[in-house]
Every structure is written in C-alpha cells, then in structure tokens.
Amino acid sequence: MLTSKNSSTLHVNEHSRTQENKQAEPFFAWHWRIVQCVWVVLFLLFAIRVAAEDGEVERVAMSEDSVSVKNEVADSVLWAQPLPAMQPETNPTDTALHRQDYPRFDRSLTYVGLPLILAGVLGRGERHRVYYLHKEFVPEFKSSVDDYVQFAPFALATGLQVMGVRGKSSAVRYLASSAMSFAIMAAIVNTIKFTVNQMRPDNSTRNSFPSGHTATAFVAATILHKEYGLTVSPWYSFAGYGLATATGVMRMLNNRHWMSDVFCGAGIGIMSTELAYALSDLLFKKKGLVAPEKHNLVDLSTHPSFFSIRMSGILGQQRLRTPDSFKPTLGDVPFLMQFGTGAMVGVEAAYFFNPYIGVGTSWQLVGHHVKHLDKPFRRPSATANLPEGVTFDFLRTGLNELCSSLGLYLAWPFAPRMSLGGQFTVGRNIFKGISVRAMKEGTVKSGTPESYTDTQQKYTTEWDFLTIQGNKALRLGTGMSFTVAYKQAYSWRAFLNLNYSFNTFTLTLNPSEWKQHEFPDAKNLPNEVITERIKKKLLQLSVGTAFCISF
Structure with missing residues (x-):
C-alpha cells in the first residue's frame, strides 16, 4: 500500500489483480505445456511425412518382354519393337523407380493457422486491454446466435453434398475428412483448456482459452473452403470464413471469451482441418476425389x-x-x-x-x-x-x-x-x-x-x-x-x-x-x-x- 504525503492511499485495481490471481498456474507452467504439445505435433507431422514419402516410391521389376506403345498419328496406330531396340540391355533383377502420382501429405498441408495460434498465445498477456469491448460498445448485447452460427459453414457444405453438388470429395471421403477435422480440433482445444485453466471474462468457468466455438466455426469454414471454395466458387470460402469470424466476434461481445482465446481458437480450427485433409490424402490417395481444385496457387x-x-x-x-x-x-x-x-x-x-x-x-x-x-x-x-x-x-x-x-x-x-x-x-x-x-x-x-x-x-x-x-x-x-x-x-x-x-x-x-x-x-x-x-x-x-x- 502506497501512501502519499497528504495521506491519500493508492492501490492497483482489485478487479485486475483478482483476474491475474485467478490463474491456476503461472505463465511458465502453461507455456511449457503448450511448447511440449507443439513439439509432439511437429514430431507426428514429420513421422507422417516420412511415411508418406516412403510409401510414394515403389520398386518395380522390369520385365524382359516389355512392349512400348506409341501414338504415331491421329488414329493412334499401335506398334511394337523388340526389347533390345527400345532400351539398353538390362538384368532381369534390375529395378527402376516408379512414382505414383498420388496427393502428397506435404503438398496438401498448409500452415496458415499457425500465425493465428501464435497471435493468441502472445496476446494472452494483453487480453485486459479489450476486456471492456462488451461494456463500452454494445453493453446490451446478449445473444445465443453464436451457438448455431458456428456450424453454419459445415451445414452448408453437407447440404450441398446431400443435394448432389459436386465438391472435392465423395460422400465417404468427405465424412471421413470432416470427422477427423472435428476430432483433432476437439482433442487439441480441450487439452489446452484444462491445462491452461484460464478464467472467462464473465468469471463463470475456468475454460476460456482457447475458444471452442471459434475453433468449431473455423473447422467448418475450412471444410467448406476445401470442398467448394477451391473447386466450385471462391464465394463459398468468403461466406464460410465470414461466418466463422462473426462467431468469434460474438463470443467476445457476449463476454464469454478474451480476444486471445478467439485468435488461438481460429488458428487451431484451421490447422485441425488442414491436418485432417492431409491425412485423408495419405490414406485415400486418389480414391474419392471428385472435382479438381481450380487453382492451387493464386x-x-x-x-x-x-x-x-x-x-x-x-x-x-x-x-x-x-x-x-x-x-x-x-x-x-x-x-x-x-x-x-x-x-x-x-x-x-x-x-x-x-x-x-x-x-x-x-x-x-x-x-x-x-x-x-x-x-x-x-x-x-x-x-x-x-x-x-x-x-x-x-x-x-x-x-x-x-x-x-x-x-x-x-x-x-x-x-x-x-x-x-x-x-x-x-x-x-x-x-x-x-x-x-x-x-x-x-x-x-x-x-x-x-x-x-x-x-x-x-x-x-x-x-x-x-x-x-x-x-x-x-x-x-x-x-x-x-x-x-x-x-x-x-x-x-x-x-x-x-x-x-x-x-x-x-x-x-x-x-x-x-x-x-x-x-x-x-x-x-x-x-x-x-x-x-x-x-x-x-x-x-x-x-x-x-x-x-x-x-
């Protein structure tokens, strides 16, 4: 307690101090757990990538009576030549590298969600700066719309599948990719929630960081983006990510989440879907791909x-x-x-x-x-x-x-x-x-x-x-x-x-x-x-x- 010369005493805001003291664990403890999780994920990504590259290369024995087929004219006249005229003499036991043109794990995976996760982690210390967003700009705001909007992009993607609109994947592959996306997201979000144990802005529960609603919304938006935004129209991507962003904003306006929670949840949602679709490419290879992407590079x-x-x-x-x-x-x-x-x-x-x-x-x-x-x-x-x-x-x-x-x-x-x-x-x-x-x-x-x-x-x-x-x-x-x-x-x-x-x-x-x-x-x-x-x-x-x- 500080006392001025005229006996006026000062103290730091008790509300802010209470919020800080309510943290169940010190900064270093939860930060180290997150670092450990990141290293585990990176190790798994590396292991899967190595497995994918190993499975991509096959050694096929060359047959002695191989025949070459060549298109000479428009009528596709077929002709054959003896093996010695086609290639140098080889041993029957010699092998050659044969690459399967399958979707590669590392090519399909993007890392666009990582900066959002990093922004959420680094911004956690600054969360009190925007705590009064709810009170100052829209003090009367209270809505449960975010409970439903979080699923809207996924509902749209599923509805298009049911109506027979051709997207990227067949029904089986779409369901498998979607299920893995939500499962990976749920595992990561809940692990961090109960490790960090952060109090919500409204002081209701200690499971604020990261935002599960926002993570769900960005999983749904990324599914819609991959299935129809990349193959049919980019306006699907615009709509999906717009609805996901609206979900995150409403979570803050409802005083249920800090801004750092929302950013980290968005990044986790995107990365969970990216990882799930990369695993689908590894597991299904070309099976179940219905429509090609219009442009991989913008x-x-x-x-x-x-x-x-x-x-x-x-x-x-x-x-x-x-x-x-x-x-x-x-x-x-x-x-x-x-x-x-x-x-x-x-x-x-x-x-x-x-x-x-x-x-x-x-x-x-x-x-x-x-x-x-x-x-x-x-x-x-x-x-x-x-x-x-x-x-x-x-x-x-x-x-x-x-x-x-x-x-x-x-x-x-x-x-x-x-x-x-x-x-x-x-x-x-x-x-x-x-x-x-x-x-x-x-x-x-x-x-x-x-x-x-x-x-x-x-x-x-x-x-x-x-x-x-x-x-x-x-x-x-x-x-x-x-x-x-x-x-x-x-x-x-x-x-x-x-x-x-x-x-x-x-x-x-x-x-x-x-x-x-x-x-x-x-x-x-x-x-x-x-x-x-x-x-x-x-x-x-x-x-x-x-x-x-x-x-």
Whole structure:
C-alpha cells in the first residue's frame, strides 16, 4: 500500500489483480505445456511425412518382354519393337523407380493457422486491454446466435453434398475428412483448456482459452473452403470464413471469451482441418476425389479480391495536456496522459473490378496503451491537493477505439504470386473512455464541513475521480501493402497504414463526491466538478500482417 504525503492511499485495481490471481498456474507452467504439445505435433507431422514419402516410391521389376506403345498419328496406330531396340540391355533383377502420382501429405498441408495460434498465445498477456469491448460498445448485447452460427459453414457444405453438388470429395471421403477435422480440433482445444485453466471474462468457468466455438466455426469454414471454395466458387470460402469470424466476434461481445482465446481458437480450427485433409490424402490417395481444385496457387493478376483477418501494432506518442483548472488538485503535471503503443485486430475485404482497381471496407478494434495517467496519484507533486484518506483504482491501462472505413483500393500485380497495393479510405472512429476510480471510508457527520458533529456512523463510497471520454470523428486513411500468394487460395499480406482523425476528448475531474456522503445534512455544498474539452489531431501509424482468402 502506497501512501502519499497528504495521506491519500493508492492501490492497483482489485478487479485486475483478482483476474491475474485467478490463474491456476503461472505463465511458465502453461507455456511449457503448450511448447511440449507443439513439439509432439511437429514430431507426428514429420513421422507422417516420412511415411508418406516412403510409401510414394515403389520398386518395380522390369520385365524382359516389355512392349512400348506409341501414338504415331491421329488414329493412334499401335506398334511394337523388340526389347533390345527400345532400351539398353538390362538384368532381369534390375529395378527402376516408379512414382505414383498420388496427393502428397506435404503438398496438401498448409500452415496458415499457425500465425493465428501464435497471435493468441502472445496476446494472452494483453487480453485486459479489450476486456471492456462488451461494456463500452454494445453493453446490451446478449445473444445465443453464436451457438448455431458456428456450424453454419459445415451445414452448408453437407447440404450441398446431400443435394448432389459436386465438391472435392465423395460422400465417404468427405465424412471421413470432416470427422477427423472435428476430432483433432476437439482433442487439441480441450487439452489446452484444462491445462491452461484460464478464467472467462464473465468469471463463470475456468475454460476460456482457447475458444471452442471459434475453433468449431473455423473447422467448418475450412471444410467448406476445401470442398467448394477451391473447386466450385471462391464465394463459398468468403461466406464460410465470414461466418466463422462473426462467431468469434460474438463470443467476445457476449463476454464469454478474451480476444486471445478467439485468435488461438481460429488458428487451431484451421490447422485441425488442414491436418485432417492431409491425412485423408495419405490414406485415400486418389480414391474419392471428385472435382479438381481450380487453382492451387493464386494468380494475383486474376484473383486480386480478398477477405482478410489482420493484426498490427500501433505507434503513437501523442499526449493530452493537463488543463490549468485541474492543476490545483492534481498539481503541476504538464501532461495528463500519453498514447503509447497499441494493438489492432480487424477484418478487411475488397472487391476488384479488374487487376488494378477495386473498392473495399475494413472494421477494426484498436487497444491503445495509456501511459502516465497514474503519475499524479502514485507520485503526487508538492503542489497537489488530493483529498485525504482516498484510495485510487486504475481499472485498466487501455483506451479502446472502434474504426470503420470504406474507400478505393489499388493493386499492381508485378508477378503472378506477388502484388503491391494501396488504398485511400474515409470512415469513422469511436473513442471510448478511461477513468480513475476513487474510494473513501469515513464516518457520517451532522452539520456542515465548517461546523459538524461526528455521528460515528461509518460509510463507504466510490466514484469516478477522473474521467477521459472520447467521441466520434471523421477518419481519413491511406496505406500500402505487399501480398504474396501461398496456396489453396490463401495469401499473406504485410501492410503499412497511416490514419488521421480530429477527435475531441472530454475531461471531468470530480474531487469531492465523498462530501455528499460524509455531510448528508449539508445543503448547497459547492459543486467542485470541473469539465474541460481538448481537441486533438491524432496520427496513427500501423504496421502488421494479414491472413487472406483471395478470390
């Protein structure tokens, strides 16, 4: 417990501390278990790959009376020559390598889900930054739609199979691949859930990380993508991954999962399906393949449109100055707070009319790290005049921003698998607030602050001592990107964006709310609440990567 010179005490937010202490195991313990699981999976992948390559090569004995068949003319006239004229003399026991043209395990497997898993693991320490997404933007949101939407892509794929629409696999192979996908996902998710033992945001149960609903949704979306997105139309992929993303967002809005849970669940869902389909290729080989993939490698000159899930870091060192009217209470502090580095997650989609020009939209959530807001309370200056006996809670150290934009997208595919891009967008941003909570315990007094009698009746009160509230504002943006096609319509994108907005922040200082409880009989107590507005031009530079479905 820290005590200031004027006896104002401070402590870290009990809610945040409770959340941290509720972790059943320290960071190193669960992190090491995940590392062990990763090594086991990698070993299994290596063993399966070796087995696949060994089974791919057969040694076939050459027969002495082999006959060659050759198409000479359009009528396919067949002719034969004696063996000596066809090839050099060989020993009957000699062998030759004969390669079966079967789908290979390593060629069909993609690793697009691994970065999402990594983002979920690394973002676990930052989960409290977006904890208030539910409370701030849609506090009334409560829906069970996510319980059903998670299965929608799989229901669509199965319905197309039942109706006889030709996809990648026959019914038997489709059921086997799907069953393995969900089984692998369930095993991985539940193992991690009960190993990490992380509390949910709503404090209901300790099985938050990773999100099972999101993992299920991305398994279903990847099945739809492989069966019909790659063979019939890429719009199936767009629909499937769109529904899966909506499932993850709803899990956060329902206050059931942290953002790190959702990202890790998405990655596990994709990788489980990729592994299951690779195993199907190993087991079934060519059996049960009905329709070929239209394109294994994306040609960005013909398929520049995309849907992406993106992540980035936000650079910012802009400050909000301390209003002069606040200084008699907070002391001579030049800056009230500073925007530190932030994290952005979001979705982006663009439709191109030709290989060069298109229109697109993006929706993203930015968690800004707030610095120095606690300084006037933890280390009050000599000129500060904080009320005595008051403790201060810093509920969080982040400020949330929700952004949406629409605009012109440009592309220059300078190679079939590589493209440069640019964009010019206009949109809106919504900044939410951050506050410093105060708590005071005392005894009720009869009379006024100048003349009173202590009743010895105890009271406890809490209130917002300092509040910084954002607003809605116009947002202009531009940026550039570099896209590399992967395989199976997947692409990777690195981007650099610059956004500008002119926001107004409302600052409210309420230092004496406690007097209403300590002197309930006093009338006409002076109103000491101070409100100031600061206009601020905000420039945000974001650098990040995106996982894309090209179509």
